[in-house]
Amino acid sequence: MTRLVRYAEPLPASGGIDARSVRRTLGTYSMDFWELFLRETLQNSWDAATGDRPVHFCIDGWRLTTAQLQNLRLLLPGADLDAPELRVLTVTDTGTRGLGGPTRADRVGEDDPRDFVDLVRNVGRHPDKGFAGGTYGYGKAVLFEASNIGTVVMFTRVRTTTGVQCRLIGMSLTDPYRAERRQYTGRHWWGVPDNAVGVEPVTGPTAERMARALGLTRLPEDSTGTSIMVIAPRTEQERLAEVIAVMADTATRYAWANVVAQGNHGPGLRLQFTSDGSRIDLPDPGTDARLRYFVEAHRYCRAVFQGAAEDHPWPWTVQEIVGSRPEQRLGVLAWRTYRAGDSGNHARPPAEIALLRRPGLVVEYRTVAADPFGHAISGVFIADPELDEDFARAEPPTHDRWQPRLAQRQRYARNPVSQALQRIDRIFKERRAGNGTAPTTEAVTGVSRLANVLGALLDSQAGGTDSRIPVGQANPVPHPPSNASGTPAPPAGTPTPGTGSNGQQQGPPGQGRRPRSARGLTLNFHPRARPALLADGSRAVEFDIDLTGNPGAPLTLTAQPLVAVADGTPEPADETTPVNVVHWRDRDSGILTPGPRLTLTAETSEHWTVTLTQPADAAVTVRVSQEEVGPQ
Amino acid sequence: MSRLHVYPRLPAPVAEQLLTVHTGRDLLELRTLSATADPRTTWYPTAPYRVPEDDLRALQQTVRAIATEAHWPAPLSKTSGTAFDRLLAPALYRQMTIVPADAASEEVWSFLSLVLLPDVALWRWPNPLRRPGYERIIGRPRNVFRRLWARIHSLGEDVGAQLYEDEAVAILERPTLGAHPRVARAIAHAHLTTAGEAGTARTDILRITARRLRRLAVVVSLESLDDAQLADLMRRYTKEAIDQLQSERTTSTYRPVPTQVQARSGAR
Numbered sequence: 001m002t003r004l005v006r007y008a009e010p011l012p013a014s015g016g017i018d019a020r021s022v023r024r025t026l027g028t029y030s031m032d033f034w035e036l037f038l039r040e041t042l043q044n045s046w047d048a049a050t051g052d053r054p055v056h057f058c059i060d061g062w063r064l065t066t067a068q069l070q071n072l073r074l075l076l077p078g079a080d081l082d083a084p085e086l087r088v089l090t091v092t093d094t095g096t097r098g099l100g101g102p103t104r105a106d107r108v109g110e111d112d113p114r115d116f117v118d119l120v121r122n123v124g125r126h127p128d129k130g131f132a133g134g135t136y137g138y139g140k141a142v143l144f145e146a147s148n149i150g151t152v153v154m155f156t157r158v159r160t161t162t163g164v165q166c167r168l169i170g171m172s173l174t175d176p177y178r179a180e181r182r183q184y185t186g187r188h189w190w191g192v193p194d195n196a197v198g199v200e201p202v203t204g205p206t207a208e209r210m211a212r213a214l215g216l217t218r219l220p221e222d223s224t225g226t227s228i229m230v231i232a233p234r235t236e237q238e239r240l241a242e243v244i245a246v247m248a249d250t251a252t253r254y255a256w257a258n259v260v261a262q263g264n265h266g267p268g269l270r271l272q273f274t275s276d277g278s279r280i281d282l283p284d285p286g287t288d289a290r291l292r293y294f295v296e297a298h299r300y301c302r303a304v305f306q307g308a309a310e311d312h313p314w315p316w317t318v319q320e321i322v323g324s325r326p327e328q329r330l331g332v333l334a335w336r337t338y339r340a341g342d343s344g345n346h347a348r349p350p351a352e353i354a355l356l357r358r359p360g361l362v363v364e365y366r367t368v369a370a371d372p373f374g375h376a377i378s379g380v381f382i383a384d385p386e387l388d389e390d391f392a393r394a395e396p397p398t399h400d401r402w403q404p405r406l407a408q409r410q411r412y413a414r415n416p417v418s419q420a421l422q423r424i425d426r427i428f429k430e431r432r433a434g435n436g437t438a439p440t441t442e443a444v445t446g447v448s449r450l451a452n453v454l455g456a457l458l459d460s461q462a463g464g465t466d467s468r469i470p471v472g473q474a475n476p477v478p479h480p481p482s483n484a485s486g487t488p489a490p491p492a493g494t495p496t497p498g499t500g501s502n503g504q505q506q507g508p509p510g511q512g513r514r515p516r517s518a519r520g521l522t523l524n525f526h527p528r529a530r531p532a533l534l535a536d537g538s539r540a541v542e543f544d545i546d547l548t549g550n551p552g553a554p555l556t557l558t559a560q561p562l563v564a565v566a567d568g569t570p571e572p573a574d575e576t577t578p579v580n581v582v583h584w585r586d587r588d589s590g591i592l593t594p595g596p597r598l599t600l601t602a603e604t605s606e607h608w609t610v611t612l613t614q615p616a617d618a619a620v621t622v623r624v625s626q627e628e629v630g631p632q
Numbered sequence: 633m634s635r636l637h638v639y640p641r642l643p644a645p646v647a648e649q650l651l652t653v654h655t656g657r658d659l660l661e662l663r664t665l666s667a668t669a670d671p672r673t674t675w676y677p678t679a680p681y682r683v684p685e686d687d688l689r690a691l692q693q694t695v696r697a698i699a700t701e702a703h704w705p706a707p708l709s710k711t712s713g714t715a716f717d718r719l720l721a722p723a724l725y726r727q728m729t730i731v732p733a734d735a736a737s738e739e740v741w742s743f744l745s746l747v748l749l750p751d752v753a754l755w756r757w758p759n760p761l762r763r764p765g766y767e768r769i770i771g772r773p774r775n776v777f778r779r780l781w782a783r784i785h786s787l788g789e790d791v792g793a794q795l796y797e798d799e800a801v802a803i804l805e806r807p808t809l810g811a812h813p814r815v816a817r818a819i820a821h822a823h824l825t826t827a828g829e830a831g832t833a834r835t836d837i838l839r840i841t842a843r844r845l846r847r848l849a850v851v852v853s854l855e856s857l858d859d860a861q862l863a864d865l866m867r868r869y870t871k872e873a874i875d876q877l878q879s880e881r882t883t884s885t886y887r888p889v890p891t892q893v894q895a896r897s898g899a900r
Contacts, residue, residue: 032760239798239835348644348765367648367764400761566808566849576843576876618847 006078006190007198011176011183033234037142038247039254039361041228043399045093046258046269046361048115050224055095058218058272059247061233061240063087071213072153072231076170076190080149081231087240089146089233092218094225098158099167104197120154120169120189120201144173148232155211156226157219164224167201168211241275248273248280254362256285257298268359294354297334297380304332305358305385319427321381323419330387330420333427335379337371349376353424355402357383357391364401366421368428381424390416521549521600523557523624532611539614540582543622547606554629557598559584559610564619577618582611599629636731637683640673641739642747644770650746651769655759659705663751668692670747676734683730691727692748698723699752713756714797717780721792724777725784732785741771741778753777773805786816794824798835802842809845812855815862819845822866826874833877840873841866 042057049055064072064086073081101113105121119140144150151172158165170190177184191199202210208221216227235243251271252259258269259282273280285291300318312318318334333353340349352365371377383391394407394417404418526544534540561579562570573579581596587607598608612620642650654662668688675682702708702716734740745753746769753776757768767774773782783792783800792800803819804810819841827837845854857865 036761563847564850565846567806567846571843571847575880576840577847617844617851619850 003193004075004077004190004202005193005199006076006170006188007193009185009187009189009198011185033142033145034243034246035250037146038250039400040142041091042251042255043361045091045096045226046255048093048096048098048226049268050095050097053095054266054268054270055093056225056270056272057251058092058274059089059244060092060218060274061087061089061244062215062274062276064215068213068215071210075153075168075210075214076151076231079151079170079172079190079231083232086232087235088215089230089240089244090216090218090227091230092216092225092227094219094223096225098224098226099154099156100158100160103167103200116156116158116167120171121197143228143230144171146230146233148234150174151231153214153216153229153231154226155207155216155219155229157224159224164222165203166207166211167203168207169199169201244273244275245280248282252282252285252288252291256291256295256362257356258359258361260285260295262299262302262359293336293338293378294380297336297354297378298356298382300334301332301380301382302358305382321420321423323414323416323423325414328387328416329384330416330423331381331383333379333381333424335377337373337375337377340374340376349374351377351428353377353379353381355381355383357388358385361399363395363399366424368425369432372432377428381420383420387416521547521555521626523547523626529620531614534582534611534613539616540611541614541620542609542611544587545608545610545624547600547608550602555600556627556629557584557600558625558627559596559598559612560623560625561596561612562621562623563615564621570621570623573620577615578613579615579618579620580613581622582613585609585611634729635681636729637681637687638676638679638731638734639683639728639740640669640675640743640747641737642670642673642743642771643739644742646670646672647739647742647746647770648764650750651759651766652762652764654746654750654754654769655762655766657754659751659755662754666692666750667747670743673743673747674739676731676737679731679734688748691724694723694727695720695749695752699755704752704755707758708756716756717797718793720777721780721784722789725781725789728781730781735778735781735785738771741775742769743771744777745769745771745775749777779804782810786810786813787820788813788817791817791820791824795820796835799823799838802835802838806842806846808849808854809842814859815854818859818862818866822863822870826867826870836877837870837873840876841869844869844873 038059041059045055045057069081069086072086073079097113097115099116099119101116103116103120105117143152149172151170153168153170155168156166158167168191172188172190174186174188176186189199191201194200201207211217211219211227214229216229219225219227233240233243248271251273255269255271259267259271261267271282273282283291285295297316300312300316304318304320312334315338316334316336318332321330321333322328323330335353348370351368351370353368354365355363357363366381368377390407391402394402394404396403396406402417402421404415404421407417408415524546526546530542530544532540532542559581561573561581563573563577563579564570583595584593584598585591585608586593586605587609588605610622610624612622614620654665657665668685696704698716698719701719702712708716728735730740753769756776757766759766759769768776771778773779783804786792786804787795787800795803799820802809803816809819810816819838823834823838823841827834848854854862
C-alpha cells in the first residue's frame with residue numbers, strides 16, 4: 001500500500017504568501033453561504049463542460065460509515081477527524097474535463113490546461129486578491145470555507161495524451177501558524193511524498209480504489225470529471241439535509257435554462273441531489289409555478305435569435321432591445337404579467353427579469369419597476385450572441401451580475417451592457433409612468449387581486465373544483481387557458497381535491513386544482529372523496545377520476561398519495577403519516593388493479609376510482625402523473 | 633403597566649432602496665448614517681402613543697451595547713451570531729414595549745433595521761449576495777430583529793431561552809404552530825419536558841412532532857383545544873415522535889403505524 005503523508009508548507013525564506021483565504025469577506029454563515037457555494041461549484045462545473053455530452057452535476061451529503069471513516073483516516077493522517085458522526089458533502093461533475101494539466105505549479109507547457117494547479121496548488125495565495133481579483137475569486141475559497149476543518153479531498157479523472165488518468169489528493173487550509181521555530185503558510189496537502197513539491201496526488205488504480213473506499217462512487221469508471229468531498233460541512237443552524245434542499249432549490253433557480261431541453265437538443269445539464277442516500281425531488285421548471293414563465297420566455301427569446309419568431313400569445317411581450325450608436329441588437333426580452341400568488345398573500349408581487357447569456361446559468365434576477373396594477377412580472381433577457389464577449393466581460397468572477405464598468409472598452413465609448421440594462425429598466429418604468437392615473441398603493445394591489453379572483457370565476461370554471469357540483473358527473477375540462485405553452489406539455493402532475501377524515505371535504509390549499517392535459521388525455525377529478533372501509537376493517541378513501549380524450553399512445557397513470565398540511569402545499573406521504581395506494585378500480589367492470597400504477601390502453605374504461613388508506617389524524621389527497629409507455 | 637408604543641414605519645420602496653445603498657458599506661460608516669428619524673417614515677394613524685425619540689435612542693444604545701459585547705464590528709464567528717441573538721432577544725422585547733399589532737408591520741422592522749440600527753443589522757446579516765429584498769434586513773418575518781421579538785412574544789423568555797435555534801425556528805416559522813402563543817408554548821413545553829433529555833436528537837424529535845401537527849391542524853383546530861387537551865396532545869405526539877425516531881435508528885425498514893389520536897375536535 002502506498003504510504004501517504006501530510007505535507008505542511010513552510011514559509012519559504014523569501015517569504016510572502018500565506019493561506020489566509022477570503023474568509024473575512026463572507027461574514028456570518030447562513031443559507032446565503034450555501035447558495036453561494038452551490039452557484040460557485042455549479043458555475044465551475046458548467047464552465048468545464050466537454051460539450052460532447054450533458055454535464056451531470058450531483059451533490060450528496062451523508063454520514064460516513066465506519067469503514068469509510070477508517071479509509072479517510074488512512075488518506076488524511078493527522079487530520080482532525082474525531083467528530084462522533086462525521087458528515088461529508090460531495091460535489092461531483094461528469095461530462096466535464098476534470099482537473100487536467102501538470103500537477104506542479106512550476107511546469108508550464110504551451111497551452112497546457114492549468115486546471116489542476118489552479119485549484120490545488122495556487123489556492124490560498126494572494127489573499128489580497130480574494131474578492132475582486134482575476135482567477136482568485138470566491139470559487140476555490142468556498143470549498144474550504146464549507147468545511148468545519150478547512151479540509152477537502154479531491155478526486156478527478158482526466159483525459160491526457162497517454163490515456164485516462166486519475167488523481168486523488170487531500171488539502172487543508174488554515175491560518176498561518178508557527179511551530180518549532182518555523183513559520184508555516186497554513187497550506188497542507190496529503191498524498192504521495194515527493195522531494196520537490198512535498199506531495200503529489202495518488203494516481204492509478206490505487207487512487208481509484210481509495211476514492212471508492214471513501215464513498216466517491218459518482219464518477220463512472222470510463223468518464224472524466226471531478227468529485228470534491230468537503231469534510232465536516234459547516235451547517236451551523238441548519239441540518240445538512242436542509243442545506244442540501246436549499247442547494248437543490250438554488251440550482252433549479254439558476255440552471256433551469258440548462259435543465260430543460262432546448263428545441264431539438266436535449267438538456268445540457270442534469271442535476272441530482274441526495275441526502276443520506278435519499279433523493280431530493282427537484283421541481284420541473286416547465287411546470288413549477290415560479291419558473292415556468294421564465295422557461296417559456298426563454299423559448300420565445302431563442303425563437304427570435306433563430307429568426308423563427310414564434311407566435312406568442314397574449315399577455316406575452318417579446319421585443320428586441322436595440323442600442324444606439326452603433327444601432328445594433330443588444331439582446332431579446334420576453335416578459336409577461338400574471339396574478340401573483342394566492343389571494344390573501346400580502347407579499348409584494350415579484351417583478352423580475354432573468355438575465356442570461358447563451359448558453360449559461362442565470363446571471364441575475366434583475367428587479368424592475370413593479371407593475372402598476374399589482375401583478376407580478378416575469379421575463380427573460382438573453383444577450384445577443386454577437387455581443388457575447390462584451391457581456392461575458394461584464395461578469396465578475398462570481399458570475400452573479402453584469403457590471404457595465406467591466407465591459408467598458410475605452411472611455412466614452414458606448415457600452416452595450418449598460419445600454420441594455422438601462423433600456424430594460426426604462427421599459428418597466430415607463431409602464432408605471434404611462435399609468436399615471438392609476439393609483440399605485442398597496443390597496444390597489446389588493447383590489448386588483450380580488451378583481452382577478454372574481455374574474456376567474458367567469459371565464460373557464462374548471463370541473464372538479466367546485467364542491468357544489470354533484471358527485472359522479474363527468475365535467476370535461478377545457479385545455480388550460482392562454483398561459484399554456486402551446487407545445488405538448490411534459491407528463492404533468494395533477495393534484496386533486498383532497499379528503500378530510502370523517503368524510504369532511506378538505507381541499508388542499510394552493511394552486512394546481514385545475515387538471516392539466518397531456519397528449520390529448522384529460523383527467524377529471526370529482527371533487528368529493530368518499531370514505532370507505534377495506535376488507536380488513538381499516539379505513540380508506542376513494543377518489544373518482546374520469547378520463548376523456550384519446551391517450552394516443554399507451555399511458556401509465558401513477559397515483560402518489562399526498563398529505564394536506566395546514567400552512568402549505570400538500571406533502572408526499574411518508575413514514576410519519578403512512579398512506580398507501582390500495583388499488584385502482586374500473587367503475588364499469590369492477591376490476592381491481594392493485595398498487596399505485598395503472599396502465600391504460602385504447603380499450604380501457606374511462607371511469608376509475610383510486611383508493612388510498614386513510615390515516616386517523618390527517619387529510620389525504622392524491623396526485624396522478626401520466627407517463628407514456630415506451631415500446632417494449 | 634407601561635404604555636405600549638407604535639413605531640415609525642419605513643415604506644417598502646424606501647426600505648429596498650436603503651438596503652441597496654447600505655449593503656456592503658463599512659459598519660462604522662453605517663453607524664454615522666443611522667438616525668432616530670427619517671422624513672419618509674409614517675405612523676399608524678390612530679395609535680395614541682408614538683414612541684418618543686429618547687426611547688428610540690435608548691433602544692439604539694441597548695442593542696449596540698450587546699453588539700459591542702459580541703465584538704462589533706469584528707465579523708461574527710461561527711457560533712457568536714447565535715449567542716448574540718440569545719442575549720439580544722429578551723432585551724429587545726422588554727425595551728421595545730411595542731403594540732403587538734404594530735410589530736406585525738413589515739415597515740416597522742424595516743425602520744429598525746435600516747434607519748435606527750443599520751450598523752448592527754448588516755453586521756449580523758451582511759447580505760453577501762446583495763439581494764434586493766433581503767429577508768433578514770427588510771422587515772419580513774425572518775428579519776434580524778423581528779424574528780427575535782416574535783420568539784419572545786410567542787414562547788416567553790424562559791421557554792424561548794431553553795430551545796435550540798432550529799427548534800424555535802421549527803415552531804415559529806410555521807404559522808399554524810407559531811402564530812398562536814398558547815399553541816406554541818404548549819408545543820415547546822411538552823417538548824422540553826418530554827424530550828429534554830434526548831440531547832442532539834431533540835431537534836429531530838421536534839421536526840417529526842411539528843410535521844404531524846401541521847397535518848393534524850387540517851382536521852383539528854389546535855387553538856380551540858383547551859389547555860389540558862393541548863398539553864395532552866403535545867405530550868403524546870412528542871412521545872410518539874421519540875418512538876418513531878428510535879425505531880428508525882434501530883431498523884430502517886420498520887414503518888410504525890400511527891397511534892390513533894383521540895383529541896377531540898373543538899369545532900365539531
